[in-house]
Amino acid sequence: MTASVGVVTFPGSLDDRDALRAIAAAGAEPISLWHKDANLHGVDAVVLPGGFSYGDYLRCGAIARFSPVMDLIIAAAREGLPVLGICNGFQVLCEAHLLPGALTRNIDLHFQCVDQVLSIENTETAWTNGYAKDSRIVIPIKNGEGRFVASEPTLDRLEAEGRVVARYVGTSPNGSMRDIAGITNKRGNVVGLMPHPEHAIDSLTGPSSDGLTFFTSVVKALIAA
């Protein structure tokens, strides 16, 4: 059976199309989900894409977090549904308290759009099991509010529990605390990542194909489950 992976489109989502394309390239069936959906159409995993859901009004991700489909996703994520939040999707996961911390204005106030080197530190999650530990990958990052912040005890706990999934290599583009680019929950099914793996799945359209492994990893995790 083919695994199916849903991608939620909120009003203002931008990267839902690329996420659907990445899922297809990884060999899974991509399913479009709408923010008002009252069921998850039987998907085996969910991607919350990048963009500016609800115009980033109030706070990035704050209004999306209360959309009808998110109630279902939050409940399912607590039961183990693999969920990847990319950029705005990461902000939604933090607002939903599925992940600790918050994403705030970049330290230099500039919107940053660069090809970014990352180190993949946790290869046990549903979304990173296909990477070699500490491998370096190059994928785009593009955000204005991507600075990861959390209290010192929370940061210490994330580090001690190996929940930092990805870290910026070299200077962090947004001033994130401890250069954190992505984190996971305790169970490893929910991952939030500021940079964009879905924009780097083939060398024709991205700086590399390094991002594809996020999507092949979840297919592998679903087949093994």
Place this chain on the structure above:
Amino acid sequence: MTRVVVDVMLKPEILDPQGQAILGALGRLGKSGVASVRQGKHFEIELDGEASPAALAQVEELAANFLSNPVIEDFVVSVGAS
């Protein structure tokens, strides 16, 4: 109608680069004597009726769970102010 105001500010320990940029601009405008600027959000909420304890409890709940993010922000609810 009763006006209830919710002010939301970044917690003191959270860096506010927007406030710092404003402080920097004050210097360029030739204004002296300002040590620090922090930027926040101000919500004016009109209630249908009186600011009863139940109505205020509802605003508090709204402020805590929606208008502010407890990870990075504090809030203050005040009645009758503008």
